[in-house]
Amino acid sequence: MAGEKPAYGAPKPASSDDARFKGELVALIPHLRAFARTLAGDPAAADDLAQDALVKAWDARASYQMGTNMKAWTFMILRNQFYSERRRSWRQTQLDQEAAERTLVAIDDPSSPLALDELRLGLGMLPAEQREALILVGAGGFAYEEAADICGCAVGTVKSRVSRARRALQSILDDGSYDRDGLSASDAMRSIMADAERLSTPR
């Protein structure tokens, strides 16, 4: 009777492992939302994605090894969820395109001086695999090894994606494109520099 699986349909008592798992999962929700936002762009779609990933993670809790890196594990689930949904829906790409065009228009508006918007737009111009690598390592606080696990690729691949992403992003922010002939920093880069300086001064 002491089988590992509960009998079908029988109430399964909430184990202390489940409670602990749930606690850790809840603490990760803000990070999952942030990662989803960078993948899906649109906040509502991003929250849908994060919620789907949350349920997937909960359902798969038996396969999670307690004490290992739950953040990386859930990010991997979210990322897989994103790409499998994206494969299913060709329409999504069109919506992304429209959103990108709207963003572009917004940035042309001189009354919209937010450097963050420009960074988002710049990120949007990167190939998806470079963008996610840069975000995981540069913003999510993951080591290259962890980012490689999340993306299902080699560590060296992540390293090269991150460094290509950094170069491309800088070039985009400097010139507004991949063209590298402009020598002076654009307004976008200048405002990012000024803002970053303000943010990085000790508080």
Add this chain to the structure above:
Amino acid sequence: MKRDAKSMIEPISNEKRRRQAKSSLDEARLRQQAIGVKLRQMFDDVVSEPVPDEFLDILRRADAKSGSGEG
């Protein structure tokens, strides 16, 4: 930064070339740092948003379903 490229035409010495290379390297590094700071800010802005109730509701429902075998 001061540039007086127009003021005179002179052969660029190795020393000068080295200094130029170094200063452009420093500048590139500064820009990368700036991008890194903004990137983290963009991410952390979302992390620090309050979590919508929906998220906890969804987890509560999933927990109830698996915990009590209801449905």
